[in-house]
Amino acid sequence: xxxxxxxxxxxxFTKTMPAGxxxxxxxxxxxxxxxxxxxxxxxxxxxHIKDYIKHDNKPVIVIxxxxxxxxxxxxxxxxxxxxxxxxxxxxxxxxxxEEMLQKNKQFLDGETExxxxxxxFEDELYFxxxxxxxxxxxxxxxxSISVIDEVDKVINVADNVGDSLDDIVPSLKSDKEExxxxxxxxxxIDFDTCLSGHNVILDKHVIEQILNRL
Numbered sequence: 001x002x003x004x005x006x007x008x009x010x011x012x013f014t015k016t017m018p019a020g021x022x023x024x025x026x027x028x029x030x031x032x033x034x035x036x037x038x039x040x041x042x043x044x045x046x047x048h049i050k051d052y053i054k055h056d057n058k059p060v061i062v063i064x065x066x067x068x069x070x071x072x073x074x075x076x077x078x079x080x081x082x083x084x085x086x087x088x089x090x091x092x093x094x095x096x097x098e099e100m101l102q103k104n105k106q107f108l109d110g111e112t113e114x115x116x117x118x119x120x121f122e123d124e125l126y127f128x129x130x131x132x133x134x135x136x137x138x139x140x141x142x143x144s145i146s147v148i149d150e151v152d153k154v155i156n157v158a159d160n161v162g163d164s165l166d167d168i169v170p171s172l173k174s175d176k177e178e179x180x181x182x183x184x185x186x187x188x189i190d191f192d193t194c195l196s197g198h199n200v201i202l203d204k205h206v207i208e209q210i211l212n213r214l
Contacts, residue, residue: 001048004201012195013048013204015040017107021163023070025049026156026195027055028149030130034060036081037147038197039074044110046074061127063134064117065158066091066141069100069107071197076113084125085117086136088143093117137186139179140170148189155191156201161206163198168206169213176214183211 003012011027026037027049031149034053039046039062062078064085065071074091075083085093097114119125125134131150138144140159147156160182162168172179186207194202 001043003048003052006193006195006201007154009149009152010195011052011104012156012201013110015045015109019107022198023195024195024199026147027052028130028132028147028154029053030058030127030132032129033061033127035127035130035132035147036078038058038063038065038071038158039077041070041107041109042073042112043077046077047110050077063145063147064089064093065084065146066144066158067096068141068159071158073108073112075117076111079115082119083115083117084119084121084134086143086145087120087122089145090117090120092141092143094135095148102197135185137182138174139172139182140174142174144174144182148183148191148192152193153191154193154195155186155189156195157186159197161194161199161202161210165200168199168210180211180214183207183214188197 004012009029015023015027025040028035060081062081062083067089123136133148134145137146159170162170
């Protein structure tokens with residue numbers, strides 16, 4: 001697994017899959033909490049992150065950016081931590097868990113067990129101690145959220161950016177107009193570094209590039 005330090009507080013863990021795609025998991029080392037954005041493919045994936053923070057005693061807040069299997073299969077490794085998502089995500093994980101597991105079990109890395117988010121929100125959730133903001137950004141899915149570190153000006157847009165530089169427009173499950181509104185929301189936010197679920201590290205220009213392609 002590739003580990004990259006991003007600015008002062010972010011660490012990006014990238015797992016390259018034999019199927020030809022990358023999976024990014026994003027850790028933010030806050031002052032009050034550590035924030036684990038998505039939990040990947042199971043216990044073996046999460047073992048790398050747990051080893052990285054094994055000497056850090058801050059509580060972990062887990063953030064599920066949306067309900068898809070490759071973002072939630074490691075939730076159970078953070079039993080005892082607060083798991084946060086959009087209110088739709090909790091319902092969709094519960095509804096689609098078995099189907100997603102059966103269709104994609106060849107990608108399971110270690111073990112998994114369904115552990116649903118404990119804390120959900122509708123529009124926005126803010127952690128003032130660390131200046132971490134979560135907000136609703138439908139596009140790739142109807143439950144997608146994004147996370148902005150206001151200190152480092154690093155945003156994680158999850159799968160609202162496509163999987164590669166050649167394919168930066170993601171597949172959309174929400175209405176196209178909703179996604180455009182999400183992109184316009186990103187445009188107004190103060191950030192210079194953009195992380196996502198599968199692509200390389202990007203900058204704010206990617207938002208205009210996607211808008212132009214739409």
